[in-house]
Amino acid sequence: MPRPANRAPEPASDPHGDPKGILARATGARLWKDHSLLLWAHFLVPPVLAALVVAATFATPILAGILAAIVLGIAAVSARGLLSRLSQTEEARLALNTQLIQSQKLAAIGELSAGIAHEINNPIAIIAQEAEWAAHLIGEAEKGCSADFAEVKDSLREVRAQVDRCKNITHKLLDFARKREPVLQDVDVVRIIEDMARLVDKEASYKNVTLVRSLPQDLPKLRTDAPLLRQVVLNLMTNALHAVDTGGRIEVSALADDEALEICIKDNGCGIAPENIDKIFNPFFTTKPPGQGTGLGLSMCHTLVDGMKGKISVASKPGQGAAFTVRLPRRV
Amino acid sequence: MDINILLVDDEADFVETMVKRFGIRKMPIDSAKSGQEALTSLAAKDYDVIILDVRMPGMDGLETLKLIRARAPLTEVIMLTGHASLEAGMQGMNMGAYDYVLKPADFDDLLDKVRKAFERKQLNAKARKQGA
Ligand SMILES: Nc1ncnc2c1ncn2[C@@H]1O[C@H](COP(=O)(O)OP(=O)(O)O)[C@@H](O)[C@H]1O
Numbered sequence A: 001m002p003r004p005a006n007r008a009p010e011p012a013s014d015p016h017g018d019p020k021g022i023l024a025r026a027t028g029a030r031l032w033k034d035h036s037l038l039l040w041a042h043f044l045v046p047p048v049l050a051a052l053v054v055a056a057t058f059a060t061p062i063l064a065g066i067l068a069a070i071v072l073g074i075a076a077v078s079a080r081g082l083l084s085r086l087s088q089t090e091e092a093r094l095a096l097n098t099q100l101i102q103s104q105k106l107a108a109i110g111e112l113s114a115g116i117a118h119e120i121n122n123p124i125a126i127i128a129q130e131a132e133w134a135a136h137l138i139g140e141a142e143k144g145c146s147a148d149f150a151e152v153k154d155s156l157r158e159v160r161a162q163v164d165r166c167k168n169i170t171h172k173l174l175d176f177a178r179k180r181e182p183v184l185q186d187v188d189v190v191r192i193i194e195d196m197a198r199l200v201d202k203e204a205s206y207k208n209v210t211l212v213r214s215l216p217q218d219l220p221k222l223r224t225d226a227p228l229l230r231q232v233v234l235n236l237m238t239n240a241l242h243a244v245d246t247g248g249r250i251e252v253s254a255l256a257d258d259e260a261l262e263i264c265i266k267d268n269g270c271g272i273a274p275e276n277i278d279k280i281f282n283p284f285f286t287t288k289p290p291g292q293g294t295g296l297g298l299s300m301c302h303t304l305v306d307g308m309k310g311k312i313s314v315a316s317k318p319g320q321g322a323a324f325t326v327r328l329p330r331r332v
Numbered sequence B: 001m002d003i004n005i006l007l008v009d010d011e012a013d014f015v016e017t018m019v020k021r022f023g024i025r026k027m028p029i030d031s032a033k034s035g036q037e038a039l040t041s042l043a044a045k046d047y048d049v050i051i052l053d054v055r056m057p058g059m060d061g062l063e064t065l066k067l068i069r070a071r072a073p074l075t076e077v078i079m080l081t082g083h084a085s086l087e088a089g090m091q092g093m094n095m096g097a098y099d100y101v102l103k104p105a106d107f108d109d110l111l112d113k114v115r116k117a118f119e120r121k122q123l124n125a126k127a128r129k130q131g132a
């Protein structure tokens, strides 16, 4: 489908804007261009001073000693400065890379899984039909004779149950991969959070979990895609509910600054192991038993937040809970 | 601007009250008693917003939602439920429902959501037209 003409999104390969620009912002613009003078000085001053030292040796050894000390000092200081700048740039580059890679990975996997789900849907439907037909035939055969087909029927029922399970998975995959072109409306974020929280409340009360709302009533309206935001909030709250023990606590808060609106969902549950923290946004990554978790929730959240031009991040100490923060730009 | 609304619920009393309340506001709405009936109505008329009960005998709300989304991708669906089921809620939202309303529904709240859903449908239709 062609894109709407009134919106011109950046190319898909680079959803976060110009990488050089981001690098510059992240590091406070310390790139070669802005600092060529400094770098020239860094490379040229020490040899010049060294030459002076050599010259001074011929005049007086004491002067030469002092000069040599100064040269070493300057070289050390400038080398340290350069090193710290380099490592800052490197860090920023890494952070940027992980973000880009994550987004691209999600897009690629989304496409792949939609393809697979699509292909598998047809055979699954045929298996279901055939199982039904076989059950019907057995029912007919049973009428005419005294043989007991209970076990065959049982096994066919199991086939049906497993087929349903497959169907469930392929549908979730297709939902996951569904392209969602955001539709922007004026959105009352407090109300969205409150609505979704009410959906969680009942289930939370069974677990004796309190869902605390810290929502300022004067939060500005946000121009964003309402159902996408609902999905993100609901997925994050559900995860939090799964993570906490009986008697646990979940806190949903929101705040706004000039540039962005931030929603934070924090729980005091099991937290996330350090070795998993890089994996939780990957599709199919789950620590839940089979049948309970698909591992698609967070990767979908990541994709949705990307689509809203926002950022999602997590902070967690194992055993002390997790906090997911969604930051959405106020002007898109 | 008239909004074409379809209410799908097997609870006759609830449907009757809702039809009345929308009627008072000069917003006539259609109703269907089951998912199957809803799909038949959808084939005959282009609805802007469908208010859909999650729990219905026969074809359930989620199944119906899936078919509605496939047949009329621009039609927005608001899910309605008496039993706050988190899993069903999440599935509904993930399958592309616009919003969720808990029964007993506050009428003004529902009306507001219907208007927002309609606004989105129009924006979506406009964007598609420009993109086409
Ligand atoms: N609030 C949380 N606290 C602890 N772990 C979490 C939390 N949210 C997500 N996780 C971890 O991230 C994994 C992936 O989450 P998600 O993508 O929603 O898939 P699923 O919920 O199906 O497992 C979970 O299995 C869990 O290990």
Ligand SMILES: [Mg+2]
Pocket (backbone or CB within 6 Å): A235, A238, A239, A297, A298
């Ligand atoms: Mg989840």
